[in-house]
Amino acid sequence: MTAIRPRRSVLYMPGSNARALEKARTLPCDALILDLEDAVAPDVKEAAREAVCAAVRAGGYAPREVVIRVNGLDTPWGEADLAAAAGAAPDAILIPKVSHPDTLVSLGARLRRLGAPERTRVWAMIETPLAILRAEAIASAAHDVDTRLSCLVMGTNDLAKETRARFVPGRAPMLPWLATAILAARAYGLDILDGVYNALSDERSFRAECEAGRDLGFDGKTLIHPNQVAAANETFAPAPDEVEHGRAIIAAFEKPENAAKGAISLDGRMVERLHAEMARRTVALADAIAARG
Template identity: 60%
Template sequence: MTTSFKPRRSALYMPGSNARALEKAKTLDVDCLLLDLEDAVTPDAKDLARSQIVAAVSEGGYGEREVVIRINALETPWGDDDLAAAVKANPDAILVPKVNAPADLQMIAHKLSVLGASSDLKLWAMMETPQAMLNAGAIGACGRDGQVRLSCFVMGTNDLAKETRARLSPGRAAMTPWLMTCVAAARAGGIDILDGVYNAFQDEEGFAAECAQGVDMGMDGKTLIHPKQIGPCHDAFSPSKEEIAWARRINEVFALPENASKGAIQVDGKMVERLHAEMGRRVIAIADAIAARA
């Protein structure tokens, strides 16, 4: 089965001001690298971080890892220079912070065209403001507009907690309505969505629980702040052997000539519908893409 599916189980933030971290990132078993020019970089190190990220991405060596540069907002003193530098480096995507409405992405997409950006360069959107939660559906709809290049939401739960004063308590009860709203908006727009970071990276049990919650919510993966979180994150967001075997079994039975026109059939004593076969094909695509990375 061929697929263009990209695993996005893990997305690790790496500060652009740390040259050693940018080099170490080439050895980490992570799906996505978020090379950061924004929150992880102090104002006096912004220029250094920008030049180091451009050099690192231009040099390459990141293999199958999806490389994403998070720029500063355009209204900051560094935003325009970050955007121009990111276009020059030509990563897989640019992560845009503080997206409040579709117009924010449309403006940056226009600037990418003016800068002569590659047509393959995508935009990811940080969903981290009250306005973004109120406009999530409209922002997600940009995923259906090829001119805007949107391919992924990234939940910025720390900033969202700060801006709304909602507490990030275990179980994230206060945050759940916004998380699920953004999941629905992402799916309506045909894009992926990554869960926010878990701050207590030494708390393995708490991290595992939040990963499991993200899987239940329908997230495609999770953003990380420490390499030690990669393995447990992959465990949570990868299909199990049992899930893969069942997906293959359903599709095998539906593929039989006698089942070609049936909408529901019995498989090993269970009633399954054709929609379960479609869901199974995605599980198989994920598994195949993960296996191809190994």
């Protein structure tokens, strides 16, 4: 099993807000998206670019994963954003409005020419109707190692804007799109993050949406305020009884008498080896979260 990196809580931080960039070093989220796109007004985009890249180079964000979201490569700021981000060497660069796998292929070539370190990965926003229709093709770009693709991020606000779908409790209009993107991500070994929740004062509904996203299969949730971090961390972490049961399944299959068995009885229930594989991931995620301290 490849190493698991918790991505329960992934917080957008506006790149034009120096105080926010500093505060981000102390927040208990798993990852930060330092944003040069939606959260930054056109007249301060260049200043935000300089500030974000300087902050990333200065460091101090560990163990948080640091991601820079650039402006679209077809905008006046995109290419300069990409060059600066490549030089700053964050953990990943988030590309907005990816609607075709060729975008990722071209991006990989650009990053290579710019000398971006190999450890800098690419995350792709899934936030247009074409992105949903081409989700499998976009995710398949991960098979080309030069694309560096490692994670998909749902842009539910943009999807609502483009489709005219309404935000309703339970997100019924969006569920087919969310499920399609999750299937595409899993088919090609990618992580995938749920979109943001916009109502900052409705903690109960926020938690309910986190739980629904977790049950649907998301690895975590993108967030717009530090107050959302705790609920996301709790919801997307394995529950203690789930971890305990996972360890019991692993231990049972490791017994010599079960070495050749495809299924065993444990606590009155039939357990197959696929359950052991699921348990190993659950335990690995719990251990990775515990290691963060």
